[in-house]
Amino acid sequence: MTTDKQSGIIYGINGSVVTGKAMRPFKMREMVMVGNKKLIGEIIVLESDEAMIQVYEETEGLTPGEPIISTGSPLSVKLGPGILTNMFDGIQRPLKAMQLISPVFIPDGIGLLSIDSEKLWETHLTVKVGDQLSGGAVYATVPETELIEHRLMVPPHLEGTVVKVKPDGSYNIEETVVVLEDEHSHRHALKLHQIWPVRTPRPVKLRCEPNKPLITGQRIVDLFFPIAKGGTAAIPGSFGTGKTMTQHQLAKWSDAHIIVYIGCGERGNEMTEVIEDFPKLIDPKSGKSLMERTMLIANTSNMPVAAREASIYTGITIAEYYRDMGYDVAMMADSTSRWAEALREISGRLEEMPAEEGYPAYLSSRIAEFYERAGMVETLCEADGSISIIGAVSPAGGDFSEPVTENTKRYVNTFLALDKNLAYARHYPAINWMDSYSGYLGILQEWFQENIAEDVHTLRNKMLNLLFEENKLQEMVMLIGEEALPDGQRWILEVCRLVRLGFLQQNAFDSEDTFVPLEKQYRMLKVIEVLYDQGVDCLKKGIPTTILKNTELFDGIVKMKYTIPNNDLSGITEIEDQIERYYSELIKQYSEQEDV
Amino acid sequence: MRREYLQIDRINGPLIEITDVRDVFYGEVAQIRSRETGEVRIGKVIKLEGDKALIQVFQPTHGLASENSITGFTGNAFTLPMSKNLLGRQFNGIGEPMDGGPQVYSNREVNINGAPINPMSRVYPRNFIQTGISSIDVLMTLIRGQKLPIFSGNGLPHNQLTAQIISQARLGEGSDENFCIIFAAIGVKHDDEHFFRKAFKEAGVMDQVVMFVNYADDPVAERTTTPRCALAAAEYLAFVEGMQVLVVMSDITAYCEGLREISSARDEVPSRKGYPGYMYSDLATLYERAGMIQESKGSITFLPILTMPNDDITHPIPDLTGFITEGQVVLGRELYQRGVYPPIDVLPSLSRLMKDGIGEGYTREDHQDLANQLFASYSKVMEVRDLSQIMGEDDLSELDKSYMEFGRQFEQHFLGQSFTENRTIIESLDLGWSLLTILPKTELTRLSPKLIEKYLPY
Numbered sequence A: 001m002t003t004d005k006q007s008g009i010i011y012g013i014n015g016s017v018v019t020g021k022a023m024r025p026f027k028m029r030e031m032v033m034v035g036n037k038k039l040i041g042e043i044i045v046l047e048s049d050e051a052m053i054q055v056y057e058e059t060e061g062l063t064p065g066e067p068i069i070s071t072g073s074p075l076s077v078k079l080g081p082g083i084l085t086n087m088f089d090g091i092q093r094p095l096k097a098m099q100l101i102s103p104v105f106i107p108d109g110i111g112l113l114s115i116d117s118e119k120l121w122e123t124h125l126t127v128k129v130g131d132q133l134s135g136g137a138v139y140a141t142v143p144e145t146e147l148i149e150h151r152l153m154v155p156p157h158l159e160g161t162v163v164k165v166k167p168d169g170s171y172n173i174e175e176t177v178v179v180l181e182d183e184h185s186h187r188h189a190l191k192l193h194q195i196w197p198v199r200t201p202r203p204v205k206l207r208c209e210p211n212k213p214l215i216t217g218q219r220i221v222d223l224f225f226p227i228a229k230g231g232t233a234a235i236p237g238s239f240g241t242g243k244t245m246t247q248h249q250l251a252k253w254s255d256a257h258i259i260v261y262i263g264c265g266e267r268g269n270e271m272t273e274v275i276e277d278f279p280k281l282i283d284p285k286s287g288k289s290l291m292e293r294t295m296l297i298a299n300t301s302n303m304p305v306a307a308r309e310a311s312i313y314t315g316i317t318i319a320e321y322y323r324d325m326g327y328d329v330a331m332m333a334d335s336t337s338r339w340a341e342a343l344r345e346i347s348g349r350l351e352e353m354p355a356e357e358g359y360p361a362y363l364s365s366r367i368a369e370f371y372e373r374a375g376m377v378e379t380l381c382e383a384d385g386s387i388s389i390i391g392a393v394s395p396a397g398g399d400f401s402e403p404v405t406e407n408t409k410r411y412v413n414t415f416l417a418l419d420k421n422l423a424y425a426r427h428y429p430a431i432n433w434m435d436s437y438s439g440y441l442g443i444l445q446e447w448f449q450e451n452i453a454e455d456v457h458t459l460r461n462k463m464l465n466l467l468f469e470e471n472k473l474q475e476m477v478m479l480i481g482e483e484a485l486p487d488g489q490r491w492i493l494e495v496c497r498l499v500r501l502g503f504l505q506q507n508a509f510d511s512e513d514t515f516v517p518l519e520k521q522y523r524m525l526k527v528i529e530v531l532y533d534q535g536v537d538c539l540k541k542g543i544p545t546t547i548l549k550n551t552e553l554f555d556g557i558v559k560m561k562y563t564i565p566n567n568d569l570s571g572i573t574e575i576e577d578q579i580e581r582y583y584s585e586l587i588k589q590y591s592e593q594e595d596v
Numbered sequence B: 001m002r003r004e005y006l007q008i009d010r011i012n013g014p015l016i017e018i019t020d021v022r023d024v025f026y027g028e029v030a031q032i033r034s035r036e037t038g039e040v041r042i043g044k045v046i047k048l049e050g051d052k053a054l055i056q057v058f059q060p061t062h063g064l065a066s067e068n069s070i071t072g073f074t075g076n077a078f079t080l081p082m083s084k085n086l087l088g089r090q091f092n093g094i095g096e097p098m099d100g101g102p103q104v105y106s107n108r109e110v111n112i113n114g115a116p117i118n119p120m121s122r123v124y125p126r127n128f129i130q131t132g133i134s135s136i137d138v139l140m141t142l143i144r145g146q147k148l149p150i151f152s153g154n155g156l157p158h159n160q161l162t163a164q165i166i167s168q169a170r171l172g173e174g175s176d177e178n179f180c181i182i183f184a185a186i187g188v189k190h191d192d193e194h195f196f197r198k199a200f201k202e203a204g205v206m207d208q209v210v211m212f213v214n215y216a217d218d219p220v221a222e223r224t225t226t227p228r229c230a231l232a233a234a235e236y237l238a239f240v241e242g243m244q245v246l247v248v249m250s251d252i253t254a255y256c257e258g259l260r261e262i263s264s265a266r267d268e269v270p271s272r273k274g275y276p277g278y279m280y281s282d283l284a285t286l287y288e289r290a291g292m293i294q295e296s297k298g299s300i301t302f303l304p305i306l307t308m309p310n311d312d313i314t315h316p317i318p319d320l321t322g323f324i325t326e327g328q329v330v331l332g333r334e335l336y337q338r339g340v341y342p343p344i345d346v347l348p349s350l351s352r353l354m355k356d357g358i359g360e361g362y363t364r365e366d367h368q369d370l371a372n373q374l375f376a377s378y379s380k381v382m383e384v385r386d387l388s389q390i391m392g393e394d395d396l397s398e399l400d401k402s403y404m405e406f407g408r409q410f411e412q413h414f415l416g417q418s419f420t421e422n423r424t425i426i427e428s429l430d431l432g433w434s435l436l437t438i439l440p441k442t443e444l445t446r447l448s449p450k451l452i453e454k455y456l457p458y
């Protein structure tokens, strides 16, 4: 054991929390190694001689009196090539490397592992001796995957002149490729990686307005409740309503450059599913496998709870690192409730005073701090980058008034409320259009007008209003039956049924419907509007709803998601023509009858 | 010789506290021997603070006093010996033989807590298991390696349904040689345990069964170890011996009550309904042990049974379970009262693994769409029934009347089947299609014209 490492001793053990004595030389939030097994932990309370440590591994087997060893640094991640396509635990230890130590089960006491330090990367140096570099400047690039160029950046807060540069070549991440001399003539070795403490947000130059949509290919999201690039969204819903499916859909199809997917206290099989499926899925834009832009963090529900608390920070720090390179990053956290529960469990073991439902009083500020790390920014190297955060929320008993949902609602701008009854009826995605909202509509309006159509927003509002109307009418129907309603109202019910079946329902398992380009989304909704308007004209002429409802026409609209290919929308124009023909014919017939 | 302790400082329900301990580790097993009767109780260290150890005792603590026992620490965590000789045997909730047979000998001792499976080492489960029960096979297909709980209520026929699944389901490919059942009874009535024993006998699988039993009148503290003993055995048989293991566990509700009791004895801040805040993580350490791995041909399919207090699906026990398991089979009291067996309430029921284990090459191409259509139509039936209660069935529209009829037929013929009726998946799918003929074709919005053409009988 090296002598310069400080050491304390274990005093008590209570689940994932260990108390240490003789801890005076330690720092708050320092990473430590606990016990003879050298379990990884972090100091979360420091009071004179005593410290409380949350331990990221199984604590069974620890004995009071065993040593606690200082590492001198806070809980950090290693940032460099080798992150993408990999899966890590909550403190960035690669699960693949763990398999070599223990083939099936997660071992403990394996110390700190991180990204592969031996793998050689084809490195291109982009600076020369004499260049002035400051924090965020790119000094080398590496093709990390077929899809993503990894840009190595001078760590924030560092500035200086290049005094040495390696030639282009194959290097591992420990290799020093550039030496920088600062104004005090201190030399700094720049390697193919940097270290960053997870609880400190990485600095940016400027925060900007999130005025572009994160295009997800999911109709109800993109047109009804859009998420901005650099925005925040929450997906709350009780069990089995489709949080994970929606997160997977967004991870697969949204137009971000990088996906950071955190399985936070959820199922092992869901992570395995991503590992098995993503490599086979092809990104529609690049033609490359989706795995090439994805990294995963897995702290499954049965893994140590303290690492669950850390997993969120590990994930967001990695997201920030790629953002700093000038990428749009989308981060999914499934589920933030499990993270909040980890906070609660640790807080309980610390015997802190609980606030609502046993959660600590700082729950709200922690949630806020997390979502505030999202944003559209100008990076230190003056590139545009963004992090969009999409968090699943798992409210106990499906009750949205519980503390985690309530507090999340305060800090996110898009709220996609999943509905048990829709899920029971297998209306997927089970996003309830009455309870969901997006705060980005206004900011994104210009983008939609320029890129899709002048009337996207008016169309959306009109259709959403019809759905609100439908909701009221349905209450009436439950009392008097549909047939007792006046014709105008029955027409609304018919059209809304089309909106629900033909537009809002989207089949994640159908190869055509799983991702739909904005253009088609808009045209699909537009068709229904055309139908509605034509019907209203007919109604004014006194033509009854029963005649307006042409089965063939309606069927064509319900099935257009399957029958009209995403890359050829001529079929939609045909349907529109059919509608016009059918109803003008009707009006003609009807006025002829009147004339007679 | 390790130190022994002659004094207990505090006794509180299942918990005892001993001071001045040395060299004891977190999770270590303790033996508390009565000086009066020689009886030995087993416990486990659940908290250490300096020289104070808090021990959870698995047998009743009554009769213990501050100075009438000797406590020693074994130097071991809670482990059990594992071998294929477990098959056909019966143990109590802490893994001691209770069938009069010998101790199991093996040089392989495993920690009953197990360890989390590395997600990289898992294999995503995709193999369909035919249970012969239409509603399950078509609408919430069971997959080998899945954890699929049965959400029941007091007095509902969950035991019968489970017995039917056990006797009809075939887990092993082709032959069933490599197949076994682990049954964990947690706080169950003697009657229930007899019922299962009889069911195993009738299915002719008794020597392929391992039982871990904690009766309703056995100590509550033992309830927290019963499922762990069972799952340790399951992991061994599946992942070391390569067997197809079905774990049946009843009743998770009793397990959770055990947790609550210990938590409250520890003065922990309770979460909803007095259950501890860590119940989600705790249940996950049971449920997540199901699955399949790359290293072995074996699998653990897990059917936990729980009774929902007051039939309330939002109660923390079913709620937290549903958040961890891969779906649920929900039994409905109303169906049961109307004489439908098995009374499976299909709308809240779900199998999450079904999507990858059905369809062409697994069951039949139409399976997913047909299932969606049946779900959608049956959920419409519920709306129409509400309406008919207000208006009377006679005043319903023709369309609504057809839904009423569909609902009746669906419940009687599709959900309803006898305890011994074993339907093939093809029979079940065809039955689903034949029921859809009751509805107008225009209502079949979940089915493509191609499928309708091919499968809808007219």
Ligand SMILES: Nc1ncnc2c1ncn2[C@@H]1O[C@H](COP(=O)(O)OP(=O)(O)OP(=O)(O)O)[C@@H](O)[C@H]1O
Residues within 6 Å of the ligand: A237, A238, A239, A240, A241, A242, A243, A244, A245, A246, A266, A394, A428, A429, A430, A506, A507, A508, A509, B322, B323, B324, B350, B351, B352, B353, B355
């Ligand atoms: N968009 C969808 N398309 C098709 N099926 C869906 C969709 N969303 C959900 N489902 C169905 O619902 C099931 C449950 O969805 P999912 O696993 O995403 O729920 P969840 O909200 O994450 O639940 P939990 O909180 O328990 O993790 C899926 O297995 C799938 O069968």
Ligand SMILES: [Mg+2]
Residues within 6 Å of the ligand: A243, A244, A245, A266, A334
């Ligand atoms: Mg989920």
